[in-house]
Amino acid sequence: MVNIRALDPSASPLDYFGSELRRKREAAGLTQKELGAIVFCTGSLIGQIETTLKVPTREFAERVDAALMTDGFFSRLVGLVLRSQLPTWFQPYAEMEAKATYISTYQAQMVYGLLQTEAYARAVLATGMPDRLDELVAARMERQRLLAREQPPLTWVVLDEAALHRPIGGREVMRDQLAHLLSFRDDRWVRVQVLPFRAGEHASLIGSFNALRFADDPDIVYTEDLISGHMTANPDTVREAALRYAHLQASALSVEDSAALIIRVMEERYGHQPAAEDSDVAEVQL
Template sequence: MTNISVLDPSASPLDYYGFELRRHREAAGLTQKQFGDVINYTGSLVGQIETARKLPTDVFSERADAALGTGGLLSRLVGLVLRSQLPAWFQQVAELEARASEICTFHTHLVHGLLQTEGYARAVLGALDTSRLDDRTAVRLARQRIFEKSEPPVLWAVVSEAALYQEMGGRATMRQQLAQLLDFEENRRINIQVLPYSAGAHAGLQGSFDLFRFASDPDIVYTEGYGMGHPTANPETVRDCSLRYDHLQAAALSLRDSAEVIRRAMEERYGEQRDSDRHPVA
């Protein structure tokens, strides 16, 4: 095991978390195994987190805070730890999401990461790379914490109807994902519109993009390529994308009709199990 004394708490949020966890555990007079028994985790896992070899989770942090009387320190740190594990090129986007007062997104073939379930996120992230999949999934889902703030952003999400039928992770995963989208139906801060197939040619044909609006800073547009992101505050680009988004919303279904399309896809495509002739199986 790595000697904790060589850990530099200023090296990264993960190192700082491990340093603080060990400091408080030792102050409580507990070995790693004893502490693990208290919070229902193995001593080995405690050691891995203390030496920055394993990411902590929300549940681990909450139990550790309660057991060590840290006043919620570790629970406050875990969000920063998870955000720091995002790809370097995406960390700026996560910061934009955290600061924005309004987020407008358009996606052609995926449900946006801020709306993904765990199963859907695992399927997307594991499509080509299954390494550290648990950690990478937790990191993605941690971005959704922005909706737990006292003043969460308003989210407008226009999603192509194709994304409802692009099966990610199997039928059960898709049913759960679409059910989660429907759970937001009464949430006025999370608004989901479906761009139907019948819209034909539309203003988003050039690809997906996000538009971030802030209380006192200029708007920022974000587009994404292979392994890189492109945020810009260029006024001309922002104006162009804002107009495109207005046209996309105009072409998309209403919130109520969008919910009906999502519900229909969930029931008809991912509801009953069917045989090869598409007949329901009793």
Template sequence: MPNPNDLDPSKSPLAFFGSEVRLHREKAGMSQKDLGKGLYCSGALVGYIETAKRFPTEEFAKRCDKIFETDGSFCRLWPLVARLALPSWFRAYAEFEAAATAIRTYQAQTLYGLLQTEDYARAVMRTSRHRDLDSLVTARMERQRILTRANAPEIWVVLDEAALRRRPADDEVMRAQLQRLLNYRYDPKMIIQILPFSAGFPASLDGSFTLLDMDEGADFVYSEGVGTVQVMAHPDEFKQAAFRYDLLRTAALSAEDSAELIASLLEDL
């Protein structure tokens, strides 16, 4: 394990978080094992976090504030740390997503990340054999904070029926996920439509994509491929993608009929 004194706190939010934990722990005269007992974790985990080798959970940050009486400073820092857990190629998009005034997305295979429950997200990410699954799930849940902001973006989601029928092995995970989708039925800032199999070939055979409307700066289109990310900000490209999106939501079931389909799938589980 590296020496905490060799780490540069300015290197990243994670390094700064770890250095602050170490600073307050030493000021309190506590060993890593002592602090671990108060945080309900091992002293080894405390050491890993102090040396920026593990990402802390939000609960870890809350307990640090309580033990060190730091008036919420660790909780205020934690969102920056959690965002760092996202893959490097995705971090810039997450920043834009958080600043968007409106989000329109078509998802062909899985449910949209902002709508996923923690257990569903874990099941999806587990298939890619990620090394630090807990950190990635935590980061995805942190992204969802934008849904509860006073100025939350307007979100229009078109889900291919395949995304609803492709489910994790645990039916209970899917039940909770479908119920969460139904809970948005009367949310004034959320519209969810299902593109049924009966609609034939979708207008986006090449997969999922997302349009972000920005209050300042260029609007853009985001899509992912195998090992690649594509961001298109040219007005003509955005216009073309927006037209394709309009075709998708026109072919999709209405929001009311979509909710009924989701409810029927929930009953079948």
């Protein structure tokens, strides 16, 4: 006799997803193998998700909704499931980030998480040697959905030139990542500026930081150390961060010149051949 693992639906969003998947599958009179065939996966994967051994993807949740006719139930729930896979210390920030109307960030070492490609994110997250890398990558991709909302937050990124040159994940990954940055050139809600090496000393040599602004709540400043993150709404800290960010923006290249630099780095370091529409931008004098 098969030993069916008992789940406590109240233990976590993942447990709730698994128990509901099992309950609704059985109510539909389907075996794990039969449901797997409908949603293009194995019955074993269905079983692993039902018993929380695997974390569902958004695509999986959408297919299950269609197969079981659950009116978007699993698609709505999967967001909570994926957010719960973020490190415990990061989850409060992710919740505030999702509520923000304006996000400003200076990134000294790497591309900002909301603008990372999946391959680049995987290479970055792997450096922490996590036990469940796939789940962390899926959670980071889920975070990025806030940029696709009908009313997304205005997101302003000042990216140190070092992040363009550091070959995270290898040449192909970097080429795709820089191309992804360029895809935001015509996005009215996302602006990317590059702080060039020639700027020399600047207002945030101490490191990266994020600032969040809300419609009805106090502004927040967020920083990270080696193993955790820190949020504060202290007015003095918020004011100091705003002042430093203004100086960073003033020292950075314009959005247009930043795009030209990104294209140049793609060509020189990662073998990118610019398309015709990129050539006009590349002619900007840096």
